[in-house]
Amino acid sequence: MNSAIRKLEPKVIWNHFTDLNAVPRASKKEEKIIQFMVDFGNSLNLKTQVDTVGNVIIQKPASTGMENRKTVILQGHLDMVHQKNADTNFDFNTEGIKMYVDGDWVKAKGTTLGADNGLGVAAIMAILSSNNIAHPAIEALFTIDEETGMTGAMGLKAGELQGEILLNLDTEEDDEIGMGCAGGIDITAERNYTEETTPKNTIAYEISVTGLNGGHSGMDIHKGLGNANKIMNRLLYNGFEHFGLRICEINGGGLRNAIPRESFSTVVIDKISKESFLFETNELINNIKQEFLTLEPELSIELKEVDTPKKVMDLGVQEGFIKAIYAALNGVYKMSSDIKGLVETSNNIARIIAKQGSITINCLTRSSSETNKLDLANSLRSVFELAGFEVTFSGSYPGWQPNINSEILKIISDLYEKLNGEKAHVAACHAGLECGILKQNYPNVDMVSFGPNIKGAHSPDERAQISSTQKFWAFLQEILKNIPLKNNTTSSQ
Incomplete structure (x- = not known):
């Protein structure tokens, strides 16, 4: 070859x-x-x-x-x-x-x-x-x-x-x-949670978000491409708000400098809500696909019924976690005022893992301005700390x-x-x-x-x-x- x-x-x-x-x-x-x-x-x-x-x-x-x-x-x-x-x-x-x-x-x-x-x-x-x-x-x-x-x-x-x-x-x-x-800084948010016994009379699904373009989290961040972690979180948030969805595990994204292309989660809902959950979730999936029709024509979002897991995430932690991801900025934060068309500051929510009592969120914040880099990093720190996460900055490098x-x-x-x-x-x-x-x-x-x-x-x-x-x-x-x-x-x- x-x-x-x-x-x-x-x-x-x-x-x-x-x-x-x-x-x-x-x-x-x-x-x-x-x-x-x-x-x-x-x-x-x-x-x-x-x-x-x-x-x-x-x-x-x-x-x-x-x-x-x-x-x-x-x-x-x-x-x-x-x-x-x-x-x-x-x-x-x-x-x-x-x-x-x-x-x-x-x-x-x-x-x-x-x-x-x-x-x-x-x-x-x-x-x-x-x-x-x-x-x-x-x-x-x-x-x-x-x-x-x-x-x-x-x-x-x-x-x-x-x-x-x-x-x-x-x-x-x-x-x-x-x-x-641009320079950059790695932001890592971590916290533990108690695994609770899965409620009775529930049914489990694996949700998969695949087929996104992905790309370079610096050179491509301005294009508005889909971030699999953000798309997955929309689905989880909607399921939680309307049907009491519970999370067993999440595995989304990869390297911090790559826009996430794929995300997978395992969740449970009450059996009695099955039909309405599937109907509303599929409506949301169709809406998301329509939003990204031009930029992400290969986007695939699927639900597959799987064996019910024995444990799920603590309810209080889950709520804070989902809302923190929703609130955390992903994409362009500020355009350069000096160079036309140049992104000055941005963030990529690159990796989310939630499994067996532990959550890790990895972000890469970039900026050609050291002060704005720290400003966005502190904004993200605040979001995650409000949800009970311990946040660390590392790998900072200058522009x-x-x-x-x-x-x-x-x-x-x-x-x-x-x-x-x-x-x-x-x-x-x-x-x-x-x-x-x-x-x-x-x-x-x-x-x-x-x-x-x-x-x-x-x-x-x-x-x-x-x-x-x-x-x-x-x-x-x-x-x-x-x-x-x-x-x-x-x-x-």
Whole structure:
């Protein structure tokens, strides 16, 4: 299946990408991919090291005639989001990604593709392995754990790198040049509850919400896509208010940076209310589907009668829990007043688990404003604490403040227009890039971000555009040819 990918142009990128996708590389489980990159660097006889947290750094001297140019840091992250469809039988810990070509797109069979950020990493590998591409001295920085905490970027010590320019290859629109991004903070709400004996004369149902698009909780949050946790909560709230529905368990969503695509719950109601419950719930389901008809045409909400569980959630806790989820903001909180069309602050209710006496709710709040990030985080904390939850903040990371006077930004903006006959879209984004974190220890490094078209990142619908990857590869090579001179040097060309 993956042999067809190796034949795509540019072959050097797609072959490196295929090699990457043969290696399991979940966040916080990067041992195999770290060793893979170390072996890769050593096979090229390039100076290769692993820092104290697991980031891999590979250095390559400048090509002939480029020695007087500024050293460039090429940066991408090694980990990928592991998501799969519920009906896909796949083990991310042992299997390589199964890819196929669909027209102008490369896709994966029922799982995330890993183009985020595998294509960026593959492009860096292509530069490192080349013998005919003009480039200045290169420091290739492959960070770990970008998707679940950015601990690789946070752990990179000052002084490990000497480069003056950093090219982050983790943007997902090929006509965009990134000059800023949002920061983020993880919010976790937890509480225990007493399991009560299931009332007599009840009937049980499994409710499933599936078929949503999902997507990146930063780049896609403004689209109004369905959040499976929020949709499920509407159903539970309605059943509780009208029919005394009781919750046995809930399992909704997945990773904090992915918009939840699926949610499953087991509930019970009085047998006497069966017909009216089914009638009203199906009416609500039809209404929800109609609301999302354009954005979520594959949305499926089903009720299936199952064996009655022995235990249900304490009634008082259940009421507070359902109302807290209803009250908690999901989606855009504030648009930027400075950059048109940019989401400034948002929240993703990413994961809800309620089972065997314990509830956990995971959210990721993003913002390019540190004060607004904390404002929304405190709003969510207040909602959950009022419902008796213990709330913790963790994994806070800063945004990347735009520098409109960036030298490398002007250079590559001009190059983009020269190559493509139109201006690039220069903007900050609502995703969390590592540049803001790296800036803390490398404040004087000039940074930009760009990449090929990748759609549906963080979901099994993730796909990478073949023609866009060709465009991206040509752009990257042209940028490296035009890196400015070191200070106090003159060109020999």
